[in-house]
Amino acid sequence: MNRILVIDDDDQLRISFCKLLKEEKYAVVGAASGEAGIEIVRDESLDLVILDMRLPGMNGIETFKQIKQIDTKLPVIIVTAFGTTAIAIEATKMGAYDYVLKPFEVPEMLSLIKQAIEAGYCMRSPVEVDGVPGKLSGDAIIGQSKGMQNVYKSIGRVSQTDATVLIRGESGTGKELVARAVYQHGLRSDKSFLIINCVAIPENLLESELFGYEKGAFTGAAQRHIGKVEQANGGTVFLDEIGDMPLNIQAKILRLLQEKNIERLGGEETIPVDVRIIAATNKNLEQAILEEKFREDLYFRLKVVTIELPPLRNRPEDINGLVAYFMIKFSNELKVDNPGVQKEALPILNQYTWPGNIRELSNLIQKMLIFNRGAPISAIDLAPIFKKNETGNLPSQTGLNSVQEWVRTSLAQNSGKCSFDDFMDTLSGIVVAEALKKTNGNRSQAAKLLGVSRPTLHSKIDKYKIKLKTEVSG
Ligand SMILES: Nc1ncnc2c1ncn2[C@@H]1O[C@H](COP(=O)(O)OP(=O)(O)OP(=O)(O)O)[C@@H](O)[C@H]1O
Numbered sequence: 001m002n003r004i005l006v007i008d009d010d011d012q013l014r015i016s017f018c019k020l021l022k023e024e025k026y027a028v029v030g031a032a033s034g035e036a037g038i039e040i041v042r043d044e045s046l047d048l049v050i051l052d053m054r055l056p057g058m059n060g061i062e063t064f065k066q067i068k069q070i071d072t073k074l075p076v077i078i079v080t081a082f083g084t085t086a087i088a089i090e091a092t093k094m095g096a097y098d099y100v101l102k103p104f105e106v107p108e109m110l111s112l113i114k115q116a117i118e119a120g121y122c123m124r125s126p127v128e129v130d131g132v133p134g135k136l137s138g139d140a141i142i143g144q145s146k147g148m149q150n151v152y153k154s155i156g157r158v159s160q161t162d163a164t165v166l167i168r169g170e171s172g173t174g175k176e177l178v179a180r181a182v183y184q185h186g187l188r189s190d191k192s193f194l195i196i197n198c199v200a201i202p203e204n205l206l207e208s209e210l211f212g213y214e215k216g217a218f219t220g221a222a223q224r225h226i227g228k229v230e231q232a233n234g235g236t237v238f239l240d241e242i243g244d245m246p247l248n249i250q251a252k253i254l255r256l257l258q259e260k261n262i263e264r265l266g267g268e269e270t271i272p273v274d275v276r277i278i279a280a281t282n283k284n285l286e287q288a289i290l291e292e293k294f295r296e297d298l299y300f301r302l303k304v305v306t307i308e309l310p311p312l313r314n315r316p317e318d319i320n321g322l323v324a325y326f327m328i329k330f331s332n333e334l335k336v337d338n339p340g341v342q343k344e345a346l347p348i349l350n351q352y353t354w355p356g357n358i359r360e361l362s363n364l365i366q367k368m369l370i371f372n373r374g375a376p377i378s379a380i381d382l383a384p385i386f387k388k389n390e391t392g393n394l395p396s397q398t399g400l401n402s403v404q405e406w407v408r409t410s411l412a413q414n415s416g417k418c419s420f421d422d423f424m425d426t427l428s429g430i431v432v433a434e435a436l437k438k439t440n441g442n443r444s445q446a447a448k449l450l451g452v453s454r455p456t457l458h459s460k461i462d463k464y465k466i467k468l469k470t471e472v473s474g
């Protein structure tokens with residue numbers, strides 16, 4: 001359960017806010033002054049501080065500074081009333097996660113709290129490179145394959161530099177995990193690490209989220225806002241899904257990389273910033289350049305140090321280790337016994353192609369632990385899942401896409417002549433031919449494989465005029 005400290009001298013407000021957070025399943029502790037709050041930060045383990053700026057005794061900004069001295073990575077959300085926003089902005093420049101104006105909207109505040117805790121987790125929870133299943137603290141990058149060894153070497157190589165890093169790989173291959181590892185093993189590991197997901201933030205907000213804005217920059221810009229880049233000054237910014245970044249923002253990122261400065265929206269001032277950029281994408285940037293969706297100059301700037309994450313299907317030797325790791329990790333998290341995986345189930349996991357990569361594997365193990373209720377994972381448990389996947393989620397891999405295409409086109413072209421039986425006959429023919437291919441033309445084995453009698457298979461071969469032996473296997 002995440003633990004939040006609320007520092008506010010207004011008893012009524014603090015108590016009702018704490019109550020609300022408890023209802024949202026947070027563990028909450030309150031403090032009526034900066035001094036009391038600092039004591040708690042020093043003594044207890046926390047995930048977030050929500051700090052009012054106007055406090056009796058030690059003021060908000062001083063309290064903020066001391067909190068950061070005790071724990072630089074503890075996220076702090078500043079709550080500020082009219083008249084103290086300038087100080088709140090100062091605090092944001094010094095690394096406060098964000099600030100909100102009193103009175104605030106509860107749903108927005110709750111969403112900000114979630115984001116801040118997540119950001120704190122990414123900064124604070126260690127990522128062990130080349131982790132060993134069973135010895136767990138935080139997250140680990142698992143895998144002994146050659147592809148992953150190269151990844152570890154790259155992480156090691158870039159750790160002693162401030163170089164910009166581009167992480168590439170299919171969805172679910174661990175790009176975010178590797179970005180965190182690069183940060184944690186880097187020179188700026190004691191500074192902040194902020195993640196900007198270029199797809200998750202609407203295009204019109206992305207620019208102000210990154211670079212901030214001045215009062216009056218657009219309708220609704222009631223005061224200056226500090227963007228994430230400025231806020232991370234001295235630290236690291238992770239630009240996730242950079243392949244989806246709009247072109248005008250790409251230009252500003254290029255400027256940041258080349259000239260190390262930014263301008264807030266609606267501002268004239270050039271603000272020097274010193275941030276390390278880590279970027280990730282699953283997009284084909286070369287193709288995006290051809291389509292004029294990605295700037296070539298930015299691409300060259302980013303790709304100097306590239307870490308390429310191999311898809312899981314290219315390193316099946318890592319699957320067993322990952323399975324073991326997730327079994328331990330999730331049985332701990334879900335507080336269930338680790339039931340293990342039956343030997344016969346492992347080949348199924350090893351032969352599957354994992355289009356969703358490690359995320360898919362991790363989700364599967366979690367699901368299995370919940371549904372199996374303590375029973376070891378067996379081949380029978382896995383069969384329906386992969387069967388479903390193969391027909392539901394894996395069209396391109398199984399060729400179902402083309403089958404669907406074929407059915408669709410036939411239906412579209414044929415006005416009533418294409419009967420259900422015609423479709424089924426064609427499909428039956430394909431199935432029999434494939435089974436014979438697999439058994440190298442051996443009819444008994446093919447019949448067994450398909451679960452039909454030999455005579456039935458013979459009749460099908462005759463019906464569909466399937467050529468045998470060499471022709472089939474060729
Ligand atoms: N080598 C690995 N060892 C252990 N866990 C891993 C590994 N790679 C990925 N994971 C886990 O798999 C999940 C997906 O990884 P992550 O979010 O880093 O992928 P991604 O490449 O950023 O995917 P996307 O492109 O969809 O954002 C996460 O829960 C991550 O912790």
Ligand SMILES: [Mg+2]
Pocket residue numbers: 175176240
């Ligand atoms: Mg990601």
